[in-house]
Amino acid sequence: MKLEEAIKQTKFNNAQHKVLLNLIYTAGLVHAEQTRFFKAYDLSPQQFNVLRILRGQHPNPASVGLVQERMLDQMSNASRLIEKLKQKKLLTRRECKEDRRQVDIVITDDGLNLLKEIDKVFIDFEHRLAKLSNSDAETLNSLLDQISHTI
Amino acid sequence: MKLEEAIKQTKFNNAQHKVLLNLIYTAGLVHAEQTRFFKAYDLSPQQFNVLRILRGQHPNPASVGLVQERMLDQMSNASRLIEKLKQKKLLTRRECKEDRRQVDIVITDDGLNLLKEIDKVFIDFEHRLAKLSNSDAETLNSLLDQISHTI
DNA sequence: GGGCAATTAATGTATATACATATAAATTTG
DNA sequence: CAAATTTATATGTATATACATTAATTGCCC
Structure with a gap:
């Protein structure tokens, strides 16, 4: 489920604000799926x-x-x-x-x-x-790098 | 610090694999910074x-x-x-x-x-x-949406 | 209206995490 | 070489989180 539906919010202050919410939200989803996946292996x-x-x-x-x-x-x-x-x-x-x-x-x-x-x-x-094309995945990596690089 | 430096790994199976690591890693950095920020307000x-x-x-x-x-x-x-x-x-x-x-x-x-x-x-x-241009931020949001949408 | 399922919130429990501190061994320094 | 410092790991503690269960109330169906 996408961020907007998940938190019932359609307006955000700006794209940067939404990025931070989206990042935490999406990483949380991924983490939860991984937890579920690995549970089968204890x-x-x-x-x-x-x-x-x-x-x-x-x-x-x-x-x-x-x-x-x-x-x-x-x-x-x-x-x-x-x-x-x-x-x-x-x-x-x-x-x-x-x-x-x-x-x-x-x-x-x-x-x-x-x-x-x-x-x-x-x-x-x-x-x-991570259902993304190679080029999308590379773009995403580079944008994430931009964030982590400056923190 | 970027992912590669942080985990001392320069090669990844594929861009999708790196995306997942990068997502968890970057979200973790952001979360840690937020925790630090809000600590001043208890x-x-x-x-x-x-x-x-x-x-x-x-x-x-x-x-x-x-x-x-x-x-x-x-x-x-x-x-x-x-x-x-x-x-x-x-x-x-x-x-x-x-x-x-x-x-x-x-x-x-x-x-x-x-x-x-x-x-x-x-x-x-x-x-x-989230030190990103508006258009980069929007791209990032849309790529994150692609991931969360399919989970 | 009485019995039963569904809903809402709180609680119990085990584990995870952040942060500080302790312990022990190695290294540096005078 | 002894004392102080640094490094490597473990532990203590408070809080966070995931997941299951409980308790109370409501709404439904007969």
Whole structure:
């Protein structure tokens, strides 16, 4: 559902004001769909994000800090997210030999298999969410970049 | 900071995949800035949203349901948000005479004054966040509409 | 009018998040 | 090399959110 219908408002102060509402609204929709999608795998979108980061490093370990700096929203709970994934046996966490402040985090075979399973349907899912031509998608990316670049 | 720098990733599967990351990322930045902005008024962005909805109805009362359906993200805690604003004396809540299941919610003079104060700087703040030409802003709105329309 | 489904709001609960602080190890500095 | 500083991670706490459930009231249908 488009913004106007969703919030029952047809007039906006200006296009910039509407952009901000639309951005938050649309991102919220996308986030909700992603949450629903990943629920079938007992993951949150962020947990999936972390697993993908770990796969990118595999077979090398990653530290909590490395995961955190690559996460989409860098809040302070990478620790707890990782703990959750460890409980599900999707990653291992052990003290780093070289720097005992750090922990070595490695995705497990279970984690890799889960990602492989998700891979099968993930691209289709993303294209369903972002139903845009390549050129529209590129335009959208560049406009979003304009915003994030100045914040 | 742009997406690529923020998540230290320069290659994406395709433009659609990047759009989804970019959308969540940029909306997160905007949301964080809004949270920071409203903190000076001891409000959350959602609380501000609720106050504006109530001002739109003033001097008529609004029900919890009406507020909820106009909110940007319609979660289930409109009740609790309203309770918070009542504690701050920014609105009043009383049983609705016509339908005793409902409650009549009205913004107080304190609430209206607070909004008036925020109004003074809010447009500038929004233009700083969405630094786009009118035509770019309109393009962005239409691309976001394309996404939300199909979800 | 009595019983039942639908509506409205509030609450319970688990998890997520923001922000501050704590703890421990490494690094710098005098 | 000891003290102070910085860095890496974990934890505490308050609030936010998603989702399910409850409680009260209304409207409907017979």
